[in-house]
Amino acid sequence: MHTAVFLDRDGTINEEMGYLNHIDRFMLIPGAVAAIRSINESGLKAVVVTNQSGVARGYFPKELIDQVHQKMSGLLEEGGAFLDGIYTCTHAPPSKGKSGGCGCRKPKIGLMKQAAQELNLDLEKSYVVGDRFKDVEMARNAGAKAILVLTGYGKGEIEFLGPSSKVQVDFVAKNLEEAVKWILADTKGQTERAKGQRKPQRSQRAQRKANVEMAEIDRLSNRIIGLAIETHRQLGPGLLESAYQQSLAYELSKNNIPFELEKKIPVTYKLVNIDCAYRADMVVDNKILLELKSVDRLLPIHKAQVLTYLKLSGLKLGMLINFNVTLLRRGIRRIIL
Ligand SMILES: [Mg+2]
Numbered sequence: 001m002h003t004a005v006f007l008d009r010d011g012t013i014n015e016e017m018g019y020l021n022h023i024d025r026f027m028l029i030p031g032a033v034a035a036i037r038s039i040n041e042s043g044l045k046a047v048v049v050t051n052q053s054g055v056a057r058g059y060f061p062k063e064l065i066d067q068v069h070q071k072m073s074g075l076l077e078e079g080g081a082f083l084d085g086i087y088t089c090t091h092a093p094p095s096k097g098k099s100g101g102c103g104c105r106k107p108k109i110g111l112m113k114q115a116a117q118e119l120n121l122d123l124e125k126s127y128v129v130g131d132r133f134k135d136v137e138m139a140r141n142a143g144a145k146a147i148l149v150l151t152g153y154g155k156g157e158i159e160f161l162g163p164s165s166k167v168q169v170d171f172v173a174k175n176l177e178e179a180v181k182w183i184l185a186d187t188k189g190q191t192e193r194a195k196g197q198r199k200p201q202r203s204q205r206a207q208r209k210a211n212v213e214m215a216e217i218d219r220l221s222n223r224i225i226g227l228a229i230e231t232h233r234q235l236g237p238g239l240l241e242s243a244y245q246q247s248l249a250y251e252l253s254k255n256n257i258p259f260e261l262e263k264k265i266p267v268t269y270k271l272v273n274i275d276c277a278y279r280a281d282m283v284v285d286n287k288i289l290l291e292l293k294s295v296d297r298l299l300p301i302h303k304a305q306v307l308t309y310l311k312l313s314g315l316k317l318g319m320l321i322n323f324n325v326t327l328l329r330r331g332i333r334r335i336i337l
Contacts, residue, residue, distance in 0.1 A: 001122040002045050004084070005183055006112060006144070007036075008130030009050035011152015012176055014072065016131065021060040023067050029151050031177035033079035038180050044187065045084040045119055049111045049128075049138070056092035065090070085119055087111040106130075107137035112144075125190070129179045133157050137167050145170040145186070147179040217287050217317050220257075224284060225332060227251040228321055232328040241294045244323045245281055248292075252284065259284045265312045280309050289318040293331075298322050303335055310337040 010016050013032045017025045039046040048069075054060050069086050076082055087104075089111060094101035104110030109123075116123050128139035131152030139146035148154055148169045158172060173179035231247045245261065252259050265278040282290040291306050298320060306318040315337070322331035 001120055001125075002043075003187065004045040004047050004115065004119065004121045004123075004126040005039050005180065006047050006049050006115070006126060006128040006139075007083075007176070008106075008128075008132070008135045008152075009048050009072075011131035011154065012129055012135075012149055013048070016152035019054045019059050020068060021054060021064070023064065023071060026068050026071055028072075028075055029175060031175055033076055033081050035176040035180040036076055036083070037079060037081035038184065040081055042184055042187070044183075045121060046082070047084055047115050047119065047121075048086040049106065049115070050087070051089050051106050051134075053090070053092050053105070055090035062090060085115050087115055106134045107141055109138055109142040112138065112142045127183050127186075129173075129176060129183075131157065133161050133165055133167065136165070136169050140167045145183075147171045147173055147182060149173050149175055149179055151175050220285060221288055221317060221319060221334060223255070223257065224252075224288065224290070224319065225329075227255065227257075228323075228332070229328050232323055235323070237324050237326060239294065239323065241281070241292050241323070244294065244321075245292055248290075249282070257284060258286075260286075263313075265309055267312060278309070278312070280313065283313070283315070287315065287317065289313060289315050291318065291320050293320065293322040294324040295322055296324065298331070298333060303333065306335045307337065310335070 007013055010020060013029060013036070015027045015029055020026060036046050052065050055062050055065065065088055073083060089102060089104040089106070091102040091105055093105060102108075102110065104114070112123055115121060124143040126142070126144040127147060128135050128142070128144050129147045129149060130136065131149050131154040133148075136146040136148055146167070146169050148158065150158065150172065171179070171182045173182060228248060231244060231251055235243060235247060249259065249261060260283045262279040262281070263283040265280055267274045267276045267278065280289045281292045284290060289306065289309055291302070291309065293302060295302075302320055306320050310316065310318050318335040318337070320333040320335060325331035
């Protein structure tokens with residue numbers, strides 16, 4: 001979807017002349033061509049939305065509007081600029097005090113919606129530039145940002161209608177050129193803000209996932225400790241490692257906890273897999289590495305061995321279990337990489 005700059009015509013692109021009832025009365029506001037050219041160069045769509053009720057009022061024929069738009073497009077083209085679309089409402093406003101009328105006269109958003117459909121525009125990311133509060137109101141109705149220019153009716157609107165206006169302007173610009181500069185800076189800010197927002201969202205999701213995984217591993221390690229204590233209670237201290245290993249395996253199987261005994265740990269050296277015959281005593285549910293010992297006391301080298309196994313296997317949690325103790329809890333170390 002594209003972002004558009006919706007431009008009012010009279011008083012914004014060309015000088016406000018009251019009813020533009022003759023082609024000779026069409027004159028561009030200085031800087032308008034350059035402003036539209038920068039919209040074009042930025043990749044945003046430049047779309048004119050204009051009320052021309054002079055047709056319904058019988059002040060000039062519809063053909064004059066086509067002539068004026070041809071002239072406008074020609075002058076823009078000479079300056080290397082173009083419009084992606086021109087949308088016109090030729091209807092009369094609803095009679096005073098009555099609602100209704102067409103759905104396309106500003107501040108209604110019929111024309112913006114039509115443009116959005118035909119040009120694949122995202123109205124909520126788009127901008128409206130105009131010299132009247134009607135333009136501002138249309139922007140608000142469509143969820144777009146509003147820039148009021150001080151050309152055309154702009155100064156009077158701000159001075160006399162501004163204080164009582166129900167709708168807020170996002171920016172007041174001296175003219176279209178200044179308005180476009182503000183818009184281009186704002187879109188840049190939007191992109192950066194969006195990037196900035198996306199990153200933490202992604203890392204928050206990743207963090208939540210990691211937390212859930214860690215909580216699962218934590219629960220699993222508590223179950224292993226419970227079963228190791230049960231094994232120790234049955235066997236007592238001082239037996240061979242292999243006896244504990246087989247008995248603990250029996251407890252794990254009985255509790256439907258998957259595990260692998262003597263799991264090979266591959267070593268990659270200079271991109272080559274080397275079989276060093278390293279084996280972890282047990283890997284439980286592909287998550288926790290167990291190193292069983294039956295020693296007088298655990299030494300730093302035992303912890304270093306588990307850390308090496310963790311690094312090589314890509315697992316995060318290891319448990320060092322020394323069965324040769326009176327109280328097994330004292331013989332268990334949890335080692336986190
Ligand atoms: Mg206007």
